[in-house]
Structure formats: structure tokens, C-alpha cells
Amino acid sequence: MKLSIQVNEGPYQHQATDSAYNFTKAAIEAGHEIFRVFFYHDGVNNGTRYTTPPQDDRNIVDRWSELSAEHDLDLVLCVAAAQRRGLVDEGEQERNKKDGNNIAPGFRISGLGQLIEAGIQSDRLVVFGD
Amino acid sequence: MSVTKKFLYVNRRAPYGTIYAWESLEVVLIGAAFEQDVALAFVDDGVYQLAKGQDTKGIGMKNFSPTYSALGDYDINKIYVEKESLEARGLTLEDLQHLVWEDEDEDWAEKDSIQVVTSAELADLMEQQDVVLSF
Amino acid sequence: MSMLHTVNKSPFEKDSMNSCLRLSADGSSILLIEDGVFAAQEGTVVSDSVKEAMKSKKVYALQEDINARGVQGKVMDGIELVDYAGFVKLVTEHDKVQSWV
Incomplete structure (x- = not known):
């Protein structure tokens, strides 16, 4: 089955991303x-x-990056949410004239349309949040 | 991408205290371009998102409540508000913005977007969805 | 199968569990995760409402979150414990998932 996951909370403050990671791993192990x-x-x-x-x-961030590398996971940060919170990739750095970028391997920044598309293309969407 | 799914956005948070309400509305607006069958549900403190008379000047935050009245222009006209949540907060439909949409099939007649539904009705509506996004 | 609801809030701190119970249809399933697992305990102020819900809905709790919080011995009869693999299975066995975040 094709699954998508939405993560609404940052690392360490809330268990949401840990739960999402454990769920994602278990789903991959089950062959989804x-x-x-x-x-x-x-x-x-x-x-x-x-x-x-x-x-x-x-290391919550590394854990996601490693899972992405192992299984070619598409990890997408919402661009509007990322801009508000200072998450920057090379493209965003150039566009917004920032003096650096901080995005981790395996992640990419893209639009909210990616969430809607995930809802359309996947058999199930599971939300983890606060 | 010709699949049409029934999307329900479930809004349970009050505006301003946290960003969930505003960022949820951003998803709804972007999602409108995908021409899916969209409905919004407002339950628990989410009903406060639709309250009339929001004035945020004193807290220095953007008042995004006028955006809800534009939803009709995005063909989003199924807005369900849970009766029990309103009652628990001493609110009635009169306390909410009057949201309308224009029905193309009836010579652009103006119709109400908000439907007040009971918990049981909303539970049934949720069962009919394909994708539920919760904020 | 119908809808799977997940609840991740302690019923003693937030109202999510009540909202889920009020807005879930008969025949649907509820999975308690994170702090939501406290609702699975026997002998609390919410036990009766959970038992009432269990007459028309199936209630599960995530074993890993139960263990992490040290409430293994307190889970009420009738609540089925699942691990993450079981969580994935529940998601696939139901048509859709609503998270009461």
C-alpha cells in the first residue's frame, strides 16, 4: 500500500516526530x-x-536523513512554514539573500501542494502532531 | 492527476494562540487549486476561528479572519460547524461570520456555506471522506 | 473497514479523547498513542466513558507508549495492545485515519 505521513511538530519538544519515524520505519519493514x-x-x-x-x-534529524538515504524517502519541508522558521536550502538562500543554509541531507523544501498531492496519490495519509 | 477525492479539513484550534488555524487555512487555499471535493469542519475551539468581530490590532498579529469569507470564491462551500462545540462555548450561529457562496447552477444565487451539524451527523460525514487532514 | 482514529493526548490534560469519542461513528476504531495511552488505564476518572465507547467501538493502545510510561499492568480488559507493526496494520485495514492532534 502507498502511505504518506504528515509531521506537525519539531524535534525533541514533542513525541510526534519520534512516533512518525517509528511508524514510517515499521511501514517500510512491512513492505509498504x-x-x-x-x-x-x-x-x-x-x-x-x-x-x-x-x-x-x-539524533532525530540524522535518523530521518539516514532513513531517506536507505529507502529513497521523499522528505518535504513546507516552504511557507520553513521560511517563517528559518529553514533554508540553497535555492531559498539565493532567493531571499540569506548568508547561509541549514537544510539536512535527504530533505527538500517545496510547496503545500506537495501535501495535497500526497493526499491524492496515497492510499492513506497519517498525521502526527501535538 | 484526474483523481477526485473527498478531502476534509478538521479544525480544532482557536486562532492566534497557536499558528495551526492560520497554517491550516493556507493548506485549504493552496489545496483549492487541485480541484478536489473539499469540506471544512470546525469543532472544539476551532469554532472560534469563524467568530465575528476579531480585532487583532492590540496583539500585533495579522487578522486572517476575513480570508474565510473568500472561501466561497474558491468553490469551498461545505463548512460544517459542530453544534455541540458551539453550545459548549455559549455560542450560536449568530456569533459567527456569515459565509456565503454563489451557485453557478442557480443563476449565481447566494447561499450559506456554513451548516451547523450535530456530533452524530459530523461523525457520519467524516466516515464519508477519503482524506482527513487534522489541524 | 471504517475510520481509524488516533488520540495522542492525556485525557487528564486535554479534551481530545472526549472529542474523539463524541465524533467517532459506531463501528470505528480508536488507537491510543503517546500520552493518549493513559486513557487505557483501569480505575481512572475516564475509565467508565472509555468502557462505554468500547460497546460500539474497538479501542487499541500502542504497547511501546504504554511501556514507556510504566502503565503496563494497568490496562483495562478489552483494550487490545498493538506494536508499531500493528499500528501500520490498523492504518491499512481502515479506509482512512483521523488524528485527534
């Missing part, structure tokens, strides 16, 4: 296709490579 993981609201904060948790804690 993940069409897209869409990060919205504070969920876009899951996509900054500057996250540096203590060594004895999980």
Missing part, C-alpha cells in the same frame, strides 16, 4: 511504499542539519 513525508508547522524544524543533541540521545 512511503510516497512522501511532509513536514508542516514546527515540523519543518526536523530538517535542520545544525541539530546537535547530547551523544546519549537520539
Whole structure:
């Protein structure tokens, strides 16, 4: 089955992204296709490579990046939400004349249409949030 | 992308205290371009999103409540408000914005977009959807 | 199958569980995750309303979240515990999912 996941909260503050990660992993292990993981609201904060948790804690951002690399996961940060919260890729850096970018490997920034498309193209959409 | 699905946006948060209401409305507006069968439900504190007379000057935030009255222009005319949520908050339909849409099939007659429904009716409506986005 | 509802809020802190119970149709399923699993406990102020709901709806709770919160021994009879694989299975077995976030 084709599944999509929406993540509405950032890392560490709320369990939503942990739950979404565990769910996504279990879905892949069960042989399902993940069409897209869409990060919205504070969920876009899951996509900054500057996250540096203590060594004895999980690295939520790296975990998503690694899962993406292993399974070719499409991790999308909503552009409007990302701009508000300072998540920047190279394109956004150039467009908005910022002095750097911070997006983590495996993530990309795109429009809200990607969420609607995920809803249309997937058999199920599961929302994780606060 | 010729598939048409029934999308329901479930709004349960008040405006301004958190950004969910505003960012949910952004999804609705963008989603309108995809020509899906869209409906909105307002339950719990979500009913406050539609309250008349919102004035945000004193808190320095953008008043996005006028945007709801534009939904009819986006062909979004199924707006369900849960009766029990209104009653629990001492509100009636009179306390909400009057949202309308123009029916092309009836010589652009102006019709109400908001339907007040009971919990049981809304539960049934939810069962009829293909995709439920919750904010 | 009909709708799967997920509830991730403690019933002692937020009203999500009540909203879910009020707005879920008979025959639908409810999965308690994160702090929502506290609603699965026996002997709380919400146990009776959960038991009432279980007459017409199937209630599940996520084992991993139950374990994490140390309430393993307190889950009321009739609530089925599932792991993440079971969560995925529930999602695929139902037509759609509503998250009471």
C-alpha cells in the first residue's frame, strides 16, 4: 500500500516526530511504499542539519536523513512554514539573500501542494502532531 | 492527476494562540487549486476561528479572519460547524461570520456555506471522506 | 473497514479523547498513542466513558507508549495492545485515519 505521513511538530519538544519515524520505519519493514513525508508547522524544524543533541540521545534529524538515504524517502519541508522558521536550502538562500543554509541531507523544501498531492496519490495519509 | 477525492479539513484550534488555524487555512487555499471535493469542519475551539468581530490590532498579529469569507470564491462551500462545540462555548450561529457562496447552477444565487451539524451527523460525514487532514 | 482514529493526548490534560469519542461513528476504531495511552488505564476518572465507547467501538493502545510510561499492568480488559507493526496494520485495514492532534 502507498502511505504518506504528515509531521506537525519539531524535534525533541514533542513525541510526534519520534512516533512518525517509528511508524514510517515499521511501514517500510512491512513492505509498504512511503510516497512522501511532509513536514508542516514546527515540523519543518526536523530538517535542520545544525541539530546537535547530547551523544546519549537520539539524533532525530540524522535518523530521518539516514532513513531517506536507505529507502529513497521523499522528505518535504513546507516552504511557507520553513521560511517563517528559518529553514533554508540553497535555492531559498539565493532567493531571499540569506548568508547561509541549514537544510539536512535527504530533505527538500517545496510547496503545500506537495501535501495535497500526497493526499491524492496515497492510499492513506497519517498525521502526527501535538 | 484526474483523481477526485473527498478531502476534509478538521479544525480544532482557536486562532492566534497557536499558528495551526492560520497554517491550516493556507493548506485549504493552496489545496483549492487541485480541484478536489473539499469540506471544512470546525469543532472544539476551532469554532472560534469563524467568530465575528476579531480585532487583532492590540496583539500585533495579522487578522486572517476575513480570508474565510473568500472561501466561497474558491468553490469551498461545505463548512460544517459542530453544534455541540458551539453550545459548549455559549455560542450560536449568530456569533459567527456569515459565509456565503454563489451557485453557478442557480443563476449565481447566494447561499450559506456554513451548516451547523450535530456530533452524530459530523461523525457520519467524516466516515464519508477519503482524506482527513487534522489541524 | 471504517475510520481509524488516533488520540495522542492525556485525557487528564486535554479534551481530545472526549472529542474523539463524541465524533467517532459506531463501528470505528480508536488507537491510543503517546500520552493518549493513559486513557487505557483501569480505575481512572475516564475509565467508565472509555468502557462505554468500547460497546460500539474497538479501542487499541500502542504497547511501546504504554511501556514507556510504566502503565503496563494497568490496562483495562478489552483494550487490545498493538506494536508499531500493528499500528501500520490498523492504518491499512481502515479506509482512512483521523488524528485527534
